[in-house]
Amino acid sequence: MTTIALFVLLFVFMFLGMPVAVALGLSSLLTIMAFGQDSLASLSLKLYETSEHFTLMAIPFFVLAGAFMTTGGVARRMIRFAIAAVGHLHGGLAIASVMACVLFAAVSGSSPATVVAVGSIVIAGMVRAGYTESFAAGVICNAGTLGILIPPSIVMVVYGAVTETSVGALFMAGVVPGLLLGLVLMTAIYLVARMRNMPRQPRASLGEVMTAGRDSIWGLLLIVIILGGIYGGIFTPTEAAAVAAVYAFAIAVFIYRDIGMKQVPEVLIDAAKVTIMLMFIIANALLFAHVLTTERIPQAIAEQIIAWNMSDWQFLIVVNILLLVAGAFMEPTGIILILAPILFPIAMQMGIDPVHLGVIMVVNLEIGMVTPPVGLNLFVTAGITRMSIGQVIRAAFPWLMLLVTYLVFITYVPAVSLWLPNLLS
Numbered sequence: 273m274t275t276i277a278l279f280v281l282l283f284v285f286m287f288l289g290m291p292v293a294v295a296l297g298l299s300s301l302l303t304i305m306a307f308g309q310d311s312l313a314s315l316s317l318k319l320y321e322t323s324e325h326f327t328l329m330a331i332p333f334f335v336l337a338g339a340f341m342t343t344g345g346v347a348r349r350m351i352r353f354a355i356a357a358v359g360h361l362h363g364g365l366a367i368a369s370v371m372a373c374v375l376f377a378a379v380s381g382s383s384p385a386t387v388v389a390v391g392s393i394v395i396a397g398m399v400r401a402g403y404t405e406s407f408a409a410g411v412i413c414n415a416g417t418l419g420i421l422i423p424p425s426i427v428m429v430v431y432g433a434v435t436e437t438s439v440g441a442l443f444m445a446g447v448v449p450g451l452l453l454g455l456v457l458m459t460a461i462y463l464v465a466r467m468r469n470m471p472r473q474p475r476a477s478l479g480e481v482m483t484a485g486r487d488s489i490w491g492l493l494l495i496v497i498i499l500g501g502i503y504g505g506i507f508t509p510t511e512a513a514a515v516a517a518v519y520a521f522a523i524a525v526f527i528y529r530d531i532g533m534k535q536v537p538e539v540l541i542d543a544a545k546v547t548i549m550l551m552f553i554i555a556n557a558l559l560f561a562h563v564l565t566t567e568r569i570p571q572a573i574a575e576q577i578i579a580w581n582m583s584d585w586q587f588l589i590v591v592n593i594l595l596l597v598a599g600a601f602m603e604p605t606g607i608i609l610i611l612a613p614i615l616f617p618i619a620m621q622m623g624i625d626p627v628h629l630g631v632i633m634v635v636n637l638e639i640g641m642v643t644p645p646v647g648l649n650l651f652v653t654a655g656i657t658r659m660s661i662g663q664v665i666r667a668a669f670p671w672l673m674l675l676v677t678y679l680v681f682i683t684y685v686p687a688v689s690l691w692l693p694n695l696l697s
Contacts, residue, residue: 274307274567282560292606297556300563327433328554332547333513334424337494338380339543340520345530346491347389350375353484358458359473363465365401366411367458368473369394373415374454375488377422378495379520383604383641387416387652395657402471405657410667413653414675415457417638420604422450424498424516427604427634429509430554434561434612437626439509440502444693445627446634447499452688453635453678460674490523503696550605557609564613577618584622588683591615591629592636599640603648607637631689635682639675642668 281302285295341347354368354375361367372390380386391412398408420427423443432439464470476484497519498512507515524531531539577587594615598607612633619629641649644665654664682688 274303274563275569275572277307278303278560278563278567278569286601292602293553293556296553296560296606296610300556300559303563327429327439327510328551330429330439330510330513331426331550331554332543333510333517334381334426334429335547335550336540336543337424337513337516337520338382338385339539339546340517340524340531341376341379341491341494342385342389343524343531343535343539343542345528346379346488346524347372347376348393349484349488349528350491351390351393353481353488355473356476356481356484360475361462361465362472363461363470364473365394365398365471366403366408366461366465369398369408369412370415370454370457370461373412373418374422374451375492377416377418377450378424379491380419381424381426383417383419383638384648384652386419387412387649388656391416391653391656401473405659406663406667409653409657409659409664410669410671411457411461413642413649413664413668414671415454416649416652417641417675418450418454420641421446421453421631421634421638423447423495424513425634426550427608427637428630429513430605430608431612431630431633432509434558434609435616435626435630437630440499441627441693441697442630443499443502443509444696445631445689448692449631449635449682449688453675456674456678457671460671490527494519553603553605554609557606560610561613569614573614573618578621584624585684587618587622588624588632591619591632592679592683595633595636596639596643599637599647600643601646602640603646604634604637604640607640608633625686625690627693628686628689632679632683635675635679639672639679642672642675 278299281299282295285299286292290298351368351372354371355365358364358367358371369390372394373386376389377386380389395405395408395412399405419425423446425443425446428442428446429439431437432442494516498516501507501512501515502509521536525533525536582590594611595607598611615633616626616629620626641647644650644661650661650664650668653659653668654661657664659667
């Protein structure tokens, strides 16, 4: 009865148009008041405890680091380097755009930020170079999803906090799948470009490539500092996030000088707005997870699935279908916070590696970013290009099918996700 009440209230509130965070918190509150034993005072304490979780403290710092990187000229320098490196290939400008998304994803931690930073520059350039606007929009809309797979990823931080999985291991697990997905997209673009005889850029000299690489190196060093510091035992993921924020501020203000000191308060305010939004969702979703745990809902589901003698590969099919459906209607952080407490205990009983499960969930959520009706990358791309949502959906669809195929590969070849973490551990 408690389980039914909890989920019915949640979906009714969401159907009525409530924000996800409010729907999560209100459904949890009403369920506890009607069926639970907790007092309202204990609920307020629970909300406070969830917001001060040490791992979650990394989120404001990664958001701030991404804000400095996005506001500054880091994306422009990375795009210049990518064009110099691969622009001479068939479809070179589109391939360079994906390469730039891969590079910028490694410093932003956000999918929409990657689409905005890279897409606002390259889509218009691709159209001027002879590509169709639909092709350019579809490529960037999908390539931008790498922002939540390649570390540092805010979604991975949330998954690590909810499941108590090592964030450092999750970050390392995202490197190979992220680079491989970027390579898959670039290969597909090259093949399509060869068939359609798409335009090529003049080959850059070695000196031009070296100069462009030197200009972008300060931004690329951020990922080296984060992952090297974590796995070198110098600092924790949360401390790495703080170091990343300070480093991003230093290179944006003092090295690249794209931002003046007068603009710094604006960047801080923008980052604070995003942080408040995320932490409000997280606090309410963790309250929802608290109700699930208190009522032993995940354990009951796990026992039922085990009673059905479902194998691990069958369970992963269910996981993917569930996440793909959820991704079409909710944003990634909310999905992680609602479903991870349910799926994680089942996966552990079936012997599925928690890091591998985390990567599977993130790749699913990448697909959700470009799936209607509420795929955020679709709306961001539409805003950049002034195309209609329907046009962007049609443009993104062929590449979306490529992402779904890649999801199957990642799901059933765990070595892709686990090779690097296992090697370093």
